[in-house]
Amino acid sequence: MNDVDNLLSPYLVFNRDQWSGLRNSVPLTLTQEDLVNLRGIHDELSLEEVKDIYLPLSRLLNLYVRARQRRSKVIEQFLGTEPAHVPYVISIAGSVAVGKSTTARILQALLDRWPEHPTVELVTTDGFLHPNHVLESRGLMKKKGFPESYDMHTLVKFVADIKAGKSQVSAPVYSHHIYDIVPGAKKVVQRPDILLLEGLNVLQSGMDYPHDPHRVFVSDFVDFSIYVDASEDLLNQWYVERFQCFRRSAFSDPNSYFHHYSQLSDAEAETIANQIWQEINYPNLRANILPTRERANLILTKGQCHAIEQVRLRK
Ligand SMILES: Nc1ncnc2c1ncn2[C@@H]1O[C@H](COP(=O)(O)OP(=O)(O)OP(=O)(O)O)[C@@H](O)[C@H]1O
Numbered sequence: 001m002n003d004v005d006n007l008l009s010p011y012l013v014f015n016r017d018q019w020s021g022l023r024n025s026v027p028l029t030l031t032q033e034d035l036v037n038l039r040g041i042h043d044e045l046s047l048e049e050v051k052d053i054y055l056p057l058s059r060l061l062n063l064y065v066r067a068r069q070r071r072s073k074v075i076e077q078f079l080g081t082e083p084a085h086v087p088y089v090i091s092i093a094g095s096v097a098v099g100k101s102t103t104a105r106i107l108q109a110l111l112d113r114w115p116e117h118p119t120v121e122l123v124t125t126d127g128f129l130h131p132n133h134v135l136e137s138r139g140l141m142k143k144k145g146f147p148e149s150y151d152m153h154t155l156v157k158f159v160a161d162i163k164a165g166k167s168q169v170s171a172p173v174y175s176h177h178i179y180d181i182v183p184g185a186k187k188v189v190q191r192p193d194i195l196l197l198e199g200l201n202v203l204q205s206g207m208d209y210p211h212d213p214h215r216v217f218v219s220d221f222v223d224f225s226i227y228v229d230a231s232e233d234l235l236n237q238w239y240v241e242r243f244q245c246f247r248r249s250a251f252s253d254p255n256s257y258f259h260h261y262s263q264l265s266d267a268e269a270e271t272i273a274n275q276i277w278q279e280i281n282y283p284n285l286r287a288n289i290l291p292t293r294e295r296a297n298l299i300l301t302k303g304q305c306h307a308i309e310q311v312r313l314r315k
């Protein structure tokens with residue numbers, strides 16, 4: 001981007017070196033305990049990536065959270081009301097298989113290290129998918145992840161309740177293992193300091209739901225939004241790799257929805273994974289996810305091996 005483009009763009013654009021340089025302005029080190037926690041998140045997570053990208057990001061988020069708390073104090077002083085404990089909500093959007101849940105887990109571990117030791121909860125919008133029996137009755141089994149496959153009213157109510165400071169709010173739970181909502185399971189959220197809300201639909205608005213119009217969106221309750229981006233070729237590759245990985249582990253369980261896939265050869269499984277990508281997840285990316293990218297406060301662009309190559313921060 002040249003200087004004129006930079007001035008006109010709503011984003012500040014950083015390459016990897018420029019972004020990682022920002023961590024030098026405060027001492028950001030990882031303890032042995034942090035390293036053990038991070039290793040538990042992902043075997044292939046590189047520590048360079050944590051230091052260069054996620055540490056500066058956690059520092060930025062911490063500054064935003066504190067600024068928000070100061071602003072709330074001003075309003076409370078003005079109104080003469082008691083301090084209310086309202087969670088700060090950070091949303092993480094992006095394609096299927098881009099690494100939203102991994103990014104959320106890294107941020108959860110890093111935000112927890114700040115001196116204030118905020119409590120950080122993590123929720124995925126997968127839990128707000130309609131259960132399979134509803135999707136089947138509506139002919140939507142091949143539309144999982146599309147706007148019409150979610151119970152958006154319940155999701156918006158969930159985030160609204162969190163922002164209203166309710167002491168206990170619960171979300172349904174989705175399992176990739178049974179490929180369905182887990183009957184009776186609940187993720188309970190008890191007024192954390194920070195809520196990380198991860199899902200491909202968190203930047204979508206009422207316009208994306210013409211079949212079920214609503215005027216209040218998830219983004220109305222989100223304080224800071226992140227979009228994780230990557231090229232379509234890489235996303236396809238990561239989807240197929242994850243499918244193969246599931247096949248070797250979870251799918252080998254006879255109770256798994258996709259148990260039959262574990263009997264296939266690697267080449268047959270690759271063909272099926274590519275088909276699912278082309279028929280479901282890629283069209284959803286093009287029609288419903290990518291168009292929401294520029295609504296985000298921060299865009300992280302990944303290259304090979306999930307390494308972040310560019311960071312764009314809304315001015
Ligand atoms: N930082 C990373 N380093 C290495 N591998 C990663 C990283 N982030 C994600 N992956 C790998 O990429 C794949 C997708 O990651 P993840 O499950 O977090 O994606 P997601 O966006 O949450 O997917 P979905 O929308 O289907 O839930 C997984 O195989 C994961 O192991």
Ligand SMILES: CC(C)(CO)[C@@H](O)C(=O)NCCC(=O)O
Pocket residue numbers: 096126144145146200276280281
């Ligand atoms: C549950 C979602 C929608 C998002 O995590 C996704 O992982 C999914 O299941 N997509 C539907 C097509 C597929 O089986 O990959």
